[in-house]
Amino acid sequence: MTSTQQGHPGMLPARPGLRLWSTLLQMAALGTFGMVFISVLAAWFAAGVALTFLLGFGLILLTGLLYVVFGTARMEVRRVADLYRLQVPDLYWIRQQAPGFGAWVRSLLKNLGHGRMWAAFGSFAVSCFLGTTMLGGLEWMIRLSITSFAPLTESESISGPFGLTVPASDAPWMFLVAILGAALAVGMIFLHRVITVSIVGTSALQTELTERVRTTTVQREGAMRAAELERTRIERDLHDGVQPRLVSVAMTLGLAHQQIDTDPQQAKALVAEAHASTKSAITELRQLTRGIYASVLDDRGLDAALSAIAGRSHIPVQLDVQLAGRYPRHAEAAVYFAIAEALTNAAKHSRASSCRVTVRERTGENAQRTLWARIEDNGTGGARITPGGGLDGITNRVAAAGGTFTLDSPQGGPTALEVSVPCAS
Structure with missing residues (x-):
């Protein structure tokens, strides 16, 4: 000063x-x-x-x-x-x-x-x-x-x-x-x-x-709040997805072990089934860890990470990202997860046929740089923030990063979310 x-x-x-x-x-x-x-x-x-x-x-x-x-x-x-x-x-x-x-x-x-x-x-x-x-x-x-x-x-x-x-x-x-x-x-x-x-x-x-x-x-x-919601989500995903699959793998391998001497062909089939279940469990674990933090953010930046999200989306996504270089890790992570959760919600609830994601760097009050993102879909609208829901998770993640979040989703659509996160380290 x-x-x-x-x-x-x-x-x-x-x-x-x-x-x-x-x-x-x-x-x-x-x-x-x-x-x-x-x-x-x-x-x-x-x-x-x-x-x-x-x-x-x-x-x-x-x-x-x-x-x-x-x-x-x-x-x-x-x-x-x-x-x-x-x-x-x-x-x-x-x-x-x-x-x-x-x-x-x-x-x-x-x-x-x-x-x-x-x-x-x-x-x-x-x-x-x-x-x-x-x-x-x-x-x-x-x-x-x-x-x-x-x-x-x-x-x-x-x-x-x-x-x-x-x-x-x-x-x-x-x-x-x-x-x-x-x-x-x-x-x-x-x-x-x-x-x-x-x-x-x-x-x-x-x-x-x-x-x-x-x-x-x-x-x-x-x-x-974001940490609590994330812990609950991880527990739910592990309990409902990975854990039952691993239990099934253990039971299948147990049956194969019992039949390896009496029925080798059946034992081979069970081992192959356990192998396929193990690969599916590994895939689910990768998706789970990607939900905690996307390594592509550290490797290639926000633009590449958002391109990967758009490629996996069940809804066609028009991505418009114009950024100059890299930004603080917390800002990139907050914007990344806000967009990822918004696209997931749109695919699950909005019945939208297309979605547009716009990301820019803006200069706010006192010349402070911010990462700004807008996610729009042409769905049925009526989205509301409920405790424990996806939008609640976005709100808490953005608030933890010191940013702001606004939602405009009238009945009948469309739905628009705006996220602004300061880039001060």
Whole structure:
């Protein structure tokens, strides 16, 4: 990370003189127009609350106000970050996770409780108040400086700032008060820096730490759930497939051993049957180990591994993979198994006649590389995530890798799954 300036973590060095003047100009603008803007927002809020019971029209006003507050808060984060060279992430709107009006309402409620947004908006309000105070100090400084020269005129009294009238005999003392006004203005500038950097920087740090804890918790739970599902699947496959076949091989060899002296031909036939069952058991074990991890991923990469899946699929698969080189092992494995499980589910349940798999590398927020895959089939749709099912396994595998998974499968089809896994090692 870039070196930091003393006084606040995450602050980059900048020219102090230029930053001082930039702060002065910004505070002057906020002091001039900011309080008017806040007054408009307050009136907007009051109108929204008052009209809420009038056919719900006020809810529309309040919804629009939320968007305006968010835009103001995001602007404040960018302003403070650019002014004081802070390394803080931008403020992003929490988008709806699914289509529909209900998902949009839930998104609004999440943004309504967005703590970092309200902290940034509070920083904007404080900045407006400090800007107004700074302008007052500047007015004291300028007008009292002029007032201090009253003895040079023939006036008995001089009008000071804020409607004050100063006797001409006391005018020389006003120069000292003008110095206090200048000190007040400068103090507001430095106070603005302390407060806004603390609010914007601290809220961003808390948000980042909270998100890291949430992500780590989700990944841990997903990994534990995926491991449990994988263990259950292995036990089921061994119990239902390989184990009975091996028991049959042992029984067949036992019968051959009993008949090897009395009926050699029958014993040879039994040995041949046991040999064929053994090869089938070996094939099943290979398929089982391939389900745990595909060695072709390590040998030839994700593109070749997906080509092998498409070749074995019972449904014709149109594969469209455009990748640049290799990726971290956990990312390739998560995408590989998500596609493999999705194709298996499509073959078992969807009654689809074709399937399309698209894989790309994408660049997300903060220039983070991700592996993105979309699996579409023309089946009957209606796919749902059920505990212990194949889609549940995909969800947990992707979550354990720190990725996201979305499913769109209306009744009647088609079904589309999207998987996005970060490539950070």
